[in-house]
Amino acid sequence: MEMLEPMLSKLAEEDVHLEGVWVSEPKLDGERIIALRKGDQIDLWTRRHVEVSYKFPEIISSLKKNIKGDNWILDGELTVPGGFRKLLKRNVEDRFKISLLAKKLPATLNLFDILRFQGEDLTSKALVQRKKILLKVVQEGGHIKIVPFKTVNSKKIKDHFVESIHRGYEGLILKNASSEYESGKRSSHWLKIKRSETIDVNVIGATKSTGSIAFGALILEKDGQYFGKVGTGFSDLDRKEILEFLEKNRGVTDIPLPPDLDILLTTRQLPAEIKANEIVKGKPRAPVWVRFRWA
Structure with a gap:
């Protein structure tokens, strides 16, 4: 299945001023993944157009059990305990090593958006509408989680950022609550505040x-x-x-x-x-x- 290009965020500062309603999410230390299902086939695509579903059998199994429907596209972040450095250890090709690592260093797919469900294109819907659909479609459990989110205004951004850092996250992602999903675009409707710029x-x-x-x-x-x-x-x-x-x-x-x-x-x-x-x-x-x- 052909992947859908992910929407990307722009870098912002802690004192950024926001107009309207925004949603905050913790910035996770993992790898962006677009997950697609059509019938019995499930693909996991990285931002660099590499299909990696065979490397994460535990994720595929959980997606089949925990996501309603058989025709969808989900956006999320793939993580393992210990952060991105440990995730690199899952980048192997040998089938036997893959099966061992799936048990020794299991991954979690942290979902934050849904772009298609049962053939319906959801990208033109507002973020808050897509979040509501995501909550109905996804049952957390196994190796599937929903990224926690909350509404935020300009006065509270710094508090949210500090809280995110204290909880061990990389930073904060801010998303305009009414924004559409702009596939392949680095949009000002999605902002990231990182612990330090890289x-x-x-x-x-x-x-x-x-x-x-x-x-x-x-x-x-x-x-x-x-x-x-x-x-x-x-x-x-x-x-x-x-x-x-x-x-x-x-x-x-x-x-x-x-x-x-x-x-x-x-x-x-x-x-x-x-x-x-x-x-x-x-x-x-x-x-x-x-x-x-x-x-």
């Missing part, structure tokens, strides 16, 4: 280490250009796990790299996030590693 990049390799650590730094790409490297933000154990991940994703990059880079290996483009104080001459200043994004 920059989306691609890892395309690693440099050699001058000591006993696994590698020196990760080589970065953004918008088709070399974007510098990041060598801080991970422990020695992180470096070993990351190097194993890089080894499994070796590839040849067509991004022109500086000749003085002491390259250990190159990889296919691996989506990731970094933090940086600022961008200077097209490169991040004092970058710090955050995490890989699900590819």
Whole structure:
């Protein structure tokens, strides 16, 4: 089944002023998933158009049991205990390992929107209407949850944000209660307030280490250009796990790299996030590693 492009949010500050009625949701540390069902077939699509249903049999089983109807499209966030770093461990191809990980590191699909039900397109309906339908269609249980939400006004945004952080979430998502679902668009009707701003990049390799650590730094790409490297933000154990991940994703990059880079290996483009104080001459200043994004 062909996936439907997810609606995306724009970054906002804690003091953003909102007009009208808005809904707040916690920002989860997982991977965005569009789930589709048509008859007996259920597909799980990532933002990068990768179909991953076979990697999460526990999710497929719960969707069949806990969602009414046999023709729907749902939007949600896939999580595992321990956050996104642990979720990366589920990115395996071996069927035996998949079955073991489904029990050892079970995933949850946290649903927050419904885009189609029994063939009816719901994207033109207001968010609050879609939420009401979602609550009727979804029975929480097994590996399926509904993302908690509440109405919010400008005066309470900071309180909601602080509460979300204290509960261990990444931040806050704010959605205009009357907004339609704008597939494939980064819309001002959906806003995100993050604990700290991150920059989306691609890892395309690693440099050699001058000591006993696994590698020196990760080589970065953004918008088709070399974007510098990041060598801080991970422990020695992180470096070993990351190097194993890089080894499994070796590839040849067509991004022109500086000749003085002491390259250990190159990889296919691996989506990731970094933090940086600022961008200077097209490169991040004092970058710090955050995490890989699900590819």
